Amino acid sequence: MLAGKRILLIIGGGIAAFKSLDLIRRLRERGAAVTPVLTRAAEEFVTPLSASALAGEKVYTDLFDLTDEAEMGHIELSRAADLLVVAPATADLMAKMAGGHANDLASTLLMATDKRVLVAPAMNVRMWEHPANQRNIATLRGDGILFVGPNEGNMACGEFGPGRMAEPLEIVAAIEAALADGPLKGRHVVVTSGPTHEPIDPVRYIANRSSGAQGTAIARALSALGADVTFITGPATVPPPEGVRVVRVETAREMLEAVQGALPAEVAVCAAAVADWRVAQESQGKIKKDGKSLPKLEFAENPDILATVSQMTEGRPTLVVGFAAETDDVIAHATAKRARKACDWILANDVSPATGIMGGTENAVTLIAEAGAEDWPRMAKDQVAMRLAQKIAEALG
Numbered sequence: 001m002l003a004g005k006r007i008l009l010i011i012g013g014g015i016a017a018f019k020s021l022d023l024i025r026r027l028r029e030r031g032a033a034v035t036p037v038l039t040r041a042a043e044e045f046v047t048p049l050s051a052s053a054l055a056g057e058k059v060y061t062d063l064f065d066l067t068d069e070a071e072m073g074h075i076e077l078s079r080a081a082d083l084l085v086v087a088p089a090t091a092d093l094m095a096k097m098a099g100g101h102a103n104d105l106a107s108t109l110l111m112a113t114d115k116r117v118l119v120a121p122a123m124n125v126r127m128w129e130h131p132a133n134q135r136n137i138a139t140l141r142g143d144g145i146l147f148v149g150p151n152e153g154n155m156a157c158g159e160f161g162p163g164r165m166a167e168p169l170e171i172v173a174a175i176e177a178a179l180a181d182g183p184l185k186g187r188h189v190v191v192t193s194g195p196t197h198e199p200i201d202p203v204r205y206i207a208n209r210s211s212g213a214q215g216t217a218i219a220r221a222l223s224a225l226g227a228d229v230t231f232i233t234g235p236a237t238v239p240p241p242e243g244v245r246v247v248r249v250e251t252a253r254e255m256l257e258a259v260q261g262a263l264p265a266e267v268a269v270c271a272a273a274v275a276d277w278r279v280a281q282e283s284q285g286k287i288k289k290d291g292k293s294l295p296k297l298e299f300a301e302n303p304d305i306l307a308t309v310s311q312m313t314e315g316r317p318t319l320v321v322g323f324a325a326e327t328d329d330v331i332a333h334a335t336a337k338r339a340r341k342a343c344d345w346i347l348a349n350d351v352s353p354a355t356g357i358m359g360g361t362e363n364a365v366t367l368i369a370e371a372g373a374e375d376w377p378r379m380a381k382d383q384v385a386m387r388l389a390q391k392i393a394e395a396l397g
């Protein structure tokens with residue numbers, strides 16, 4: 001499975017670095033070539049000689065090594081690999097990645113690469129839980145960085161909790177998953193998800209009910225099939241998937257701008273529950289109760305993202321997919337909606353409260369296309385997402 005693949009393995013400075021030597025061995029057993037890079041701190045835990053002997057390759061440690069630069073520049077080094085793996089990823093190394101630092105070889109390679117990056121964090125439990133570290137992790141996830149671990153357990157420092165680096169075989173499995181050639185490999189897909197919030201004043205807003213669960217599941221399924229996903233989400237309650245590019249927005253207008261900024265794409269899936277209207281004049285100050293009159297809100301119509309993308313005359317995605325959440329006459333309304341908005345497919349679903357679909361884990365949809373309607377049985381939102389992703393892969397051929 002890993003035959004012919006090249007892994008650039010960045011070893012950070014932590015006690016778990018000894019496990020990375022075993023990781024090199026496991027990767028080579030599976031046919032991968034490994035280029036080890038040691039940070040300055042890593043050299044306190046393992047030697048370049050051990051890493052080089054196990055990899056059967058030259059080890060890189062220094063950004064300003066003139067011989068290395070002459071043989072292979074650091075930019076080329078960061079791109080010659082199929083995947084960059086950081087194991088152990090220390091709190092410091094992840095902080096550098098989140099901050100965009102490039103002040104040593106490891107951080108420079110991570111900044112310069114055009115490949116996916118998988119990190120296997122390892123640190124003391126308090127460091128793992130520290131808000132600064134959690135902030136950095138959220139940033140890295142948002143940048144599409146993949147994670148494996150950390151695991152929970154006894155730590156070298158005598159404490160217990162999350163922070164142990166994933167075992168070498170778990171890291172191998174994550175590497176295999178990251179390198180799997182899915183049918184959507186190399187295809188750019190934009191997914192909108194979650195609600196939008198339309199401010200009335202600084203403390204109040206109007207919105208649709210939406211957990212973002214279905215859109216998140218769709219992005220995850222598309223990514224699992226190898227797609228390069230840009231996930232544009234309003235303030236949803238479920239966290240975004242890993243391994244995708246996340247763009248967070250608040251309002252419908254911001255969502256449209258983010259979608260337009262993310263194009264070109266071969267596919268657009270509009271799963272967001274966009275508010276149809278916004279308040280025409282957002283109040284800059286909090287609207288006060290004066291005990292006499294009630295405030296009057298005037299509405300303005302929001303841009304329709306699905307219709308805008310579907311009706312693009314230049315650079316329209318090959319396939320544009322929308323949703324139709326209806327409470328009555330589902331198929332008739334959804335069919336009309338497909339025609340009105342000019343999208344290719346509509347996934348219609350009945351969201352009347354009795355169905356329990358809104359905010360729930362299951363969905364029952366009908367796929368409406370030019371060729372007609374196809375009823376899908378009620379199933380988990382994750383399964384709906386995978387079925388849709390597979391159908392998209394088939395359609396693109």
Ligand code: C5P
Pocket residue numbers: 192252270271272273274275276302303304305306307321322323324325337
């Ligand atoms: O018109 P309606 O809101 O029912 O249409 C639902 C579909 O249109 C969904 O795919 C939704 O993401 C999309 N939509 C949009 N922009 C809007 C309203 C809806 O993209 N302003």
